[in-house]
Amino acid sequence: MNWILVPQQLVNGLMYGGTLALIALGIVLIYKSSEVFNFAYGHMLMLGAFLTWWFAGGARTGNEPISLPLGWAIVAAVLVSVLLGFLIERLALRPMAGQPLLAIVLMTLGLSQIFEGSVNLLFGVTPKGNFPSPFSPSDAYTIPVPPVDGESIVFLDRIQIGHTRLATFVVAVVAAAIFMLFFQYTKIGLAMRATSENHELARSLGIKVPRIFALSWAIAGITATLGGVLLATLSGVSVNLAAVALVAFPAILLGGLESFPGAIIGGLLVGLATEIVKAATVVEVRNSADIAPYVLLLIFLLLRPEGIFGRHRIERI
Amino acid sequence: MLKINNIEVVYSNVILVLRGVSLEVPGGQIVSLLGANGAGKSTTLKAISGLLRAQLGEVTRGTIEFDGQRIDKLSAEEIVRLGIVQVLEGRPLFSHLTVEENLRAGALFRSASESSIKHDLDEVYHFFPRLQGLRHRTSGYLSGGEQQMTVIGRALMAKPRLMLLDEPSLGLAPLLVQDIFNIIKRINEESGVSILLVEQNARVALKTAAYAYVMETGRVVLDGPASQLAENADIKEFYLGLTHLGERKSYRDVKHYKRRKRWLG
Numbered sequence: 001m002n003w004i005l006v007p008q009q010l011v012n013g014l015m016y017g018g019t020l021a022l023i024a025l026g027i028v029l030i031y032k033s034s035e036v037f038n039f040a041y042g043h044m045l046m047l048g049a050f051l052t053w054w055f056a057g058g059a060r061t062g063n064e065p066i067s068l069p070l071g072w073a074i075v076a077a078v079l080v081s082v083l084l085g086f087l088i089e090r091l092a093l094r095p096m097a098g099q100p101l102l103a104i105v106l107m108t109l110g111l112s113q114i115f116e117g118s119v120n121l122l123f124g125v126t127p128k129g130n131f132p133s134p135f136s137p138s139d140a141y142t143i144p145v146p147p148v149d150g151e152s153i154v155f156l157d158r159i160q161i162g163h164t165r166l167a168t169f170v171v172a173v174v175a176a177a178i179f180m181l182f183f184q185y186t187k188i189g190l191a192m193r194a195t196s197e198n199h200e201l202a203r204s205l206g207i208k209v210p211r212i213f214a215l216s217w218a219i220a221g222i223t224a225t226l227g228g229v230l231l232a233t234l235s236g237v238s239v240n241l242a243a244v245a246l247v248a249f250p251a252i253l254l255g256g257l258e259s260f261p262g263a264i265i266g267g268l269l270v271g272l273a274t275e276i277v278k279a280a281t282v283v284e285v286r287n288s289a290d291i292a293p294y295v296l297l298l299i300f301l302l303l304r305p306e307g308i309f310g311r312h313r314i315e316r317i
Numbered sequence: 318m319l320k321i322n323n324i325e326v327v328y329s330n331v332i333l334v335l336r337g338v339s340l341e342v343p344g345g346q347i348v349s350l351l352g353a354n355g356a357g358k359s360t361t362l363k364a365i366s367g368l369l370r371a372q373l374g375e376v377t378r379g380t381i382e383f384d385g386q387r388i389d390k391l392s393a394e395e396i397v398r399l400g401i402v403q404v405l406e407g408r409p410l411f412s413h414l415t416v417e418e419n420l421r422a423g424a425l426f427r428s429a430s431e432s433s434i435k436h437d438l439d440e441v442y443h444f445f446p447r448l449q450g451l452r453h454r455t456s457g458y459l460s461g462g463e464q465q466m467t468v469i470g471r472a473l474m475a476k477p478r479l480m481l482l483d484e485p486s487l488g489l490a491p492l493l494v495q496d497i498f499n500i501i502k503r504i505n506e507e508s509g510v511s512i513l514l515v516e517q518n519a520r521v522a523l524k525t526a527a528y529a530y531v532m533e534t535g536r537v538v539l540d541g542p543a544s545q546l547a548e549n550a551d552i553k554e555f556y557l558g559l560t561h562l563g564e565r566k567s568y569r570d571v572k573h574y575k576r577r578k579r580w581l582g
């Protein structure tokens with residue numbers, strides 16, 4: 001281990017983990033409310049990033065009418081994603097109510113292919129490097145590290161935090177906090193938590209269960225778009241974003257599928273694991289940072305199969 | 318208030334479960350529906366509340382009227398909004414939510430203001446003082462009696478005019494059953510809620526209700542004022558487990574009785 005790099009990588013990991021945590025929340029939300037594991041989520045995220053890029057005028061060849069400031073472009077993309085979330089639930093999933101769960105999950109896989117095809121058709125297959133960012137990549141805060149032990153930390157006297165990274169982290173944290181507060185303290189949040197436990201019971205209390213499903217898809221559209229924007233800010237827009245979002249899966253499994261706090265902790269852990277591995281001295285290990293989340297998941301699930309916050313069913317007899 | 322006319326219910330298009338059930342719940346009254354396992358009591362309640370459809374059940378004949386309006390074609394969500402709420406069998410809770418969150422969940426569809434919800438919560442705590450101290454507990458860890466109270470309280474939060482109760486005595490100690498039924502009676506008297514009470518515990522049910530129906534394999538086989546049914550020999554023998562001497566009958570005798578009845582019927 002290259003110890004002098006560790007503090008810097010910890011910070012990077014935390015920043016990256018924040019974005020993963022936000023992304024993971026959206027998958028957990030849909031899983032909780034309808035028990036559907038949404039394999040189209042990575043593509044929803046990618047689509048959200050493309051929409052933002054397009055609304056911000058990224059595709060401009062000179063005559064497109066739309067070129068919004070980044071903030072408004074994000075708002076516009078979020079609105080489209082929310083609408084899309086409602087439509088997916090209404091047109092693709094509701095007609096499948098009562099079908100086996102596997103069929104519905106396969107439907108989400110089908111949707112992901114439709115999204116990928118549409119994006120390729122609409123925006124072309126080449127990655128876009130011009131995702132609008134308010135920060136220049138070289139802007140960074142520098143935190144001086146006081147020498148702890150004159151010898152070992154001699155090379156590292158500061159940690160750098162890029163403005164972009166910091167901004168993505170702050171946005172992710174704020175969005176995740178709003179998300180959690182919404183669930184804990186609003187009526188709709190309560191209706192969603194209730195529905196996630198027992199559909200028939202919720203229906204017997206007059207809660208419109210299909211509407212709750214639709215709403216969870218719409219909210220997942222918001223987290224996906226925000227997550228997409230954050231990832232695109234760091235690495236540009238391309239169809240590959242959908243694959244990058246796959247790292248949210250081990251994050252969720254680590255946290256335990258049905259838990260929001262679990263998704264957040266899982267996201268942070270995966271972020272940290274990925275970045276810390278990059279501080280390894282052995283080059284092969286360093287280059288395998290991408291599989292670090294899965295190795296972590298493998299070890300973890302052997303020890304605790306239900307995840308960190310996995311719920312045991314409460315049973316009283 | 319509630320009028321069921323000769324309904325037939327079929328599950329999954331093939332399983333005929335109710336074969337012509339008629340019953341009536343007059344406004345402000347407690348009416349009891351008795352019957353053995355599998356007689357179709359829960360099915361009857363779900364036919365009223367509209368929850369049948371989620372289980373692939375369907376009312377294929379007959380009508381259900383509430384205040385003169387036909388409701389057998391309405392969805393569960395619409396029926397709750399008319400003022401009919403069903404308390405499902407087995408006192409199901411949102412077990413990861415607290416007691417108070419469970420209660421609030423009962424009022425979600427009403428879009429009532431926070432102050433009126435607070436007021437309604439107080440009313441529930443008035444009927445179930447024990448719940449007040451438990452309001453922030455995770456409901457899944459409550460005792461059976463406390464769970465039953467929460468479930469009835471949650472139904473009250475819907476401000477119903479008709480409450481459908483499915484076996485509230487299930488698995489509770491006799492003393493607690495008495496408590497719960499006393500409260501059910503008080504809810505009926507003080508809040509004016511009509512109640513259709515499904516029970517296997519005929520003894521308590523007949524003491525609480527004004528009128529009762531007895532079901533057997535999808536049909537109503539007997540009905541009358543509760544006091545009268547409590548005197549009826551068949552009821553005494555079969556459902557109350559008493560012989561004419563007032564002794565408890567053994568399970569074997571009851572089984573024999575059942576078999577004999579099947580042969581004769």
Ligand SMILES: Nc1ncnc2c1ncn2[C@@H]1O[C@H](COP(=O)(O)OP(=O)(O)OP(=O)(O)O)[C@@H](O)[C@H]1O
Pocket residue numbers: 328329332334352353354355356357358359360361372373374406517
């Ligand atoms: N969803 C369903 N699909 C098919 N058959 C069903 C369904 N629900 C109930 N039944 C059948 O309908 C019959 C009546 O069931 P129901 O639950 O109404 O009886 P019950 O009188 O409430 O009995 P218990 O006292 O045991 O609760 C039973 O034979 C049952 O197997």
Ligand SMILES: [Mg+2]
Pocket residue numbers: 358359360406483
């Ligand atoms: Mg039943």
